[in-house]
Amino acid sequence: MNTRVVRAACPHDCPDTCAMLVTVKDGVATEIRGDPDHPNTAGVLCTKVSRYLERTYHPERLLYPMKRTGKKGEGKFERISWSEALDTIASRLKTIAARDSRAILPYSYAGTMGVVQGESMAMRFFNRLGATRLDRTICSSAGGVGLKYTLGAKMGMDTERYDESRLILIWGGNPIGSNLHFWMRAQAARRKGAVLVAIDPYRSLTAEKCQHHIPVLPGTDAALALGMMHLLIRNDWLDHDYIRDHTLGFEQLCERVAEWTPEKTAQTCGISTEQVELLARLYGETAKRGEPVAIRVNYGVQRAHGGGMAVRNIACLPALVGAWRHPAGGVLLSSGETFPKKDRELQRPDLMPVDQTKPPRTINMSTIGDDLLRPSSEAFGPAVEAVIVYNSNPVAVAPESAKVARGFAREDLFTVVLEHFQTDTVDYADIVLPATTQLEHTDIHATYGHLYIVANEPAIAPLGEAKPNSEIFRLLAARMGFDDPCFRDTDEELAAQAFDATHVHAIHFDWPRIKEKGWMKLNVADAPFAHGGFPTPSGKCEFYSEQMARDGLDPLPAYIPPYESPASAPELAKKYPLAMISPPQRNFLNTTFVNVKSLRDTEGEPHLEMHPADAEARGIAEGDNVRIFNDRGGMVAKVHLTDNARAGLVVALSIWWKKLASDGKNANELTHQRLTDMGRAPAFYDVLVQVEKA
Numbered sequence: 001m002n003t004r005v006v007r008a009a010c011p012h013d014c015p016d017t018c019a020m021l022v023t024v025k026d027g028v029a030t031e032i033r034g035d036p037d038h039p040n041t042a043g044v045l046c047t048k049v050s051r052y053l054e055r056t057y058h059p060e061r062l063l064y065p066m067k068r069t070g071k072k073g074e075g076k077f078e079r080i081s082w083s084e085a086l087d088t089i090a091s092r093l094k095t096i097a098a099r100d101s102r103a104i105l106p107y108s109y110a111g112t113m114g115v116v117q118g119e120s121m122a123m124r125f126f127n128r129l130g131a132t133r134l135d136r137t138i139c140s141s142a143g144g145v146g147l148k149y150t151l152g153a154k155m156g157m158d159t160e161r162y163d164e165s166r167l168i169l170i171w172g173g174n175p176i177g178s179n180l181h182f183w184m185r186a187q188a189a190r191r192k193g194a195v196l197v198a199i200d201p202y203r204s205l206t207a208e209k210c211q212h213h214i215p216v217l218p219g220t221d222a223a224l225a226l227g228m229m230h231l232l233i234r235n236d237w238l239d240h241d242y243i244r245d246h247t248l249g250f251e252q253l254c255e256r257v258a259e260w261t262p263e264k265t266a267q268t269c270g271i272s273t274e275q276v277e278l279l280a281r282l283y284g285e286t287a288k289r290g291e292p293v294a295i296r297v298n299y300g301v302q303r304a305h306g307g308g309m310a311v312r313n314i315a316c317l318p319a320l321v322g323a324w325r326h327p328a329g330g331v332l333l334s335s336g337e338t339f340p341k342k343d344r345e346l347q348r349p350d351l352m353p354v355d356q357t358k359p360p361r362t363i364n365m366s367t368i369g370d371d372l373l374r375p376s377s378e379a380f381g382p383a384v385e386a387v388i389v390y391n392s393n394p395v396a397v398a399p400e401s402a403k404v405a406r407g408f409a410r411e412d413l414f415t416v417v418l419e420h421f422q423t424d425t426v427d428y429a430d431i432v433l434p435a436t437t438q439l440e441h442t443d444i445h446a447t448y449g450h451l452y453i454v455a456n457e458p459a460i461a462p463l464g465e466a467k468p469n470s471e472i473f474r475l476l477a478a479r480m481g482f483d484d485p486c487f488r489d490t491d492e493e494l495a496a497q498a499f500d501a502t503h504v505h506a507i508h509f510d511w512p513r514i515k516e517k518g519w520m521k522l523n524v525a526d527a528p529f530a531h532g533g534f535p536t537p538s539g540k541c542e543f544y545s546e547q548m549a550r551d552g553l554d555p556l557p558a559y560i561p562p563y564e565s566p567a568s569a570p571e572l573a574k575k576y577p578l579a580m581i582s583p584p585q586r587n588f589l590n591t592t593f594v595n596v597k598s599l600r601d602t603e604g605e606p607h608l609e610m611h612p613a614d615a616e617a618r619g620i621a622e623g624d625n626v627r628i629f630n631d632r633g634g635m636v637a638k639v640h641l642t643d644n645a646r647a648g649l650v651v652a653l654s655i656w657w658k659k660l661a662s663d664g665k666n667a668n669e670l671t672h673q674r675l676t677d678m679g680r681a682p683a684f685y686d687v688l689v690q691v692e693k694a
């Protein structure tokens with residue numbers, strides 16, 4: 001028997017980007033495990049990816065190109081050859097491009113986080129075509145922008161140092177489900193005596209296991225950070241030297257937070273003054289003793305109207321107490337911009353044709369529901385005539401789902417979907433192209449949760465006639481007559497171009513060497529901001545941001561109330577009094593894995609967590625089927641009564657495939673397309689609903 005072990009990287013939208021080892025026997029992958037030598041992975045994969053072989057060899061894998069035979073949305077297809085599929089696509093795109101190539105829209109996100117199978121060859125193709133640009137905002141852009149205004153870049157603490165922290169605030173995330181390897185560090189810290197505090201409207205599995213849980217109302221995290229700053233200043237739990245040398249705007253900040261008394265903060269956040277005071281005291285006094293205090297803020301806090309500002313306010317806290325002085329102190333939202341990724345070389349925006357009569361157009365992926373339904377106009381440009389979807393499942397994941405489905409149901413819209421499975425979006429495709437999974441192609445990965453570049457070598461041959469995304473766009477480029485040499489780059493050549501070898505953080509970047517070892521750590525100093533050096537315009541942590549003023553934003557930390565909450569929208573709350581959030585179900589990752597039977601069986605069926613008092617007021621009992629609704633739509637779920645959901649809040653763990661729910665709906669029927677204060681992102685957790693017995 002021919003047995004070998006292949007080095008791989010977990011491709012999913014998760015900060016941990018695990019290094020994996022795949023055992024292959026006679027061409028068949030038989031085992032997948034975490035690399036025990038990788039310091040972050042430490043030999044552990046989460047439950048989801050432990051089932052990756054079940055997903056890879058799933059009997060419902062798409063193995064051949066197909067064309068639609070039924071109505072849009074019906075999901076009826078017949079097998080065709082690659083040649084017919086590519087010719088059909090090229091012919092339609094050429095016809096549209098002859099009128100206006102901006103009527104063609106790519107739609108993609110983080111279905112794979114790989115550099116090669118993500119936005120390299122695909123972006124070259126769309127740039128050369130002159131297609132509409134996609135503003136990729138659906139998950140993280142609000143927080144990313146808030147962080148950049150404050151610290152200068154998406155950078156922060158090294159995850160590997162959290163186990164030395166004495167206090168960890170786990171803010172807006174459930175790492176047991178979605179940042180497991182950070183949670184392992186937090187557990188190690190706790191064993192050494194650290195205090196863990198979860199700040200989350202929902203008592204998640206993580207919150208249950210922390211010493212303290214602060215259940216803020218959704219969308220009020222910014223106010224809690226302002227209240228903490230007020231108390232840090234009032235009690236002089238400050239590092240005056242650090243503030244003087246490495247921050248900007250302290251005086252203005254003091255004036256700004258003066259009104260954020262514990263009473264006002266508590267009332268805004270729906271918690272007690274004691275909870276506000278406890279949190280500030282833990283943070284301030286631990287830091288004042290010279291012990292490292294750390295924050296792991298996650299993307300939950302930025303899925304509300306003021307989400308960018310919430311991250312900005314939280315990111316101000318470490319500089320006030322001098323937490324950055326210690327390698328185990330500071331804050332981490334994302335480490336993404338520590339990686340010197342060569343986006344321009346990979347994506348080649350210079351290929352975009354220049355036509356003064358047709359200036360480049362950008363569409364925000366978060367408003368796809370409206371934008372697919374818009375006619376041509378001077379302001380909008382041409383109506384969208386073709387969508388090419390890869391690495392995403394917009395019919396299930398984009399907000400205000402009923403509108404998204406209506407857009408994709410347009411008979412005059414030409415839709416191509418590159419996929420592994422027949423998702424909700426595939427059901428609307430004209431042409432379906434089978435894509436390879438991570439075990440079947442080459443890739444290289446940066447990450448947003450640690451500091452390692454991770455290599456992925458193909459372990460097995462592509463199943464059926466599946467092809468890597470990169471190869472599909474190479475073939476399409478050839479069909480379109482694009483003969484620029486960059487369309488002949490192989491996946492190996494793309495991987496070798498991925499990072500800047502001369503950049504200070506990656507001086508040893510060398511693809512063949514990384515492939516051999518499987519991973520390499522960036523060359524980042526311990527305690528990166530111990531002596532300031534923030535990558536902001538001033539080089540300091542900016543409590544006051546001149547750039548924000550220039551961008552028309554409040555230059556100081558502030559509180560922007562939710563669009564939809566009983567306090568900010570009392571009229572709406574008379575009809576829809578309950579706040580709803582839809583955080584990830586533990587065994588799903590966005591919509592990936594929902595069709596893996598063993599994982600779906602663990603999760604059961606779509607359900608809604610509801611406080612017993614809210615249920616009683618509506619005559620609802622445990623296990624009832626309930627309808628959750630607002631003006632945008634509704635869904636049915638089985639109710640689970642629990643005080644994990646605070647009174648006034650319901651929790652619809654997500655993201656279910658619509659077609660796998662009894663009513664063909666999921667939580668995005670209820671979400672809206674209004675955007676966050678910065679970053680043009682959706683406010684998924686800023687939603688009011690009503691619930692009744694179904």
Ligand code: SF4
Binds near residue numbers: 181
């Ligand atoms: S989903 Fe995250 S924790 Fe799970 S294997 Fe992938 S990177 Fe690791």
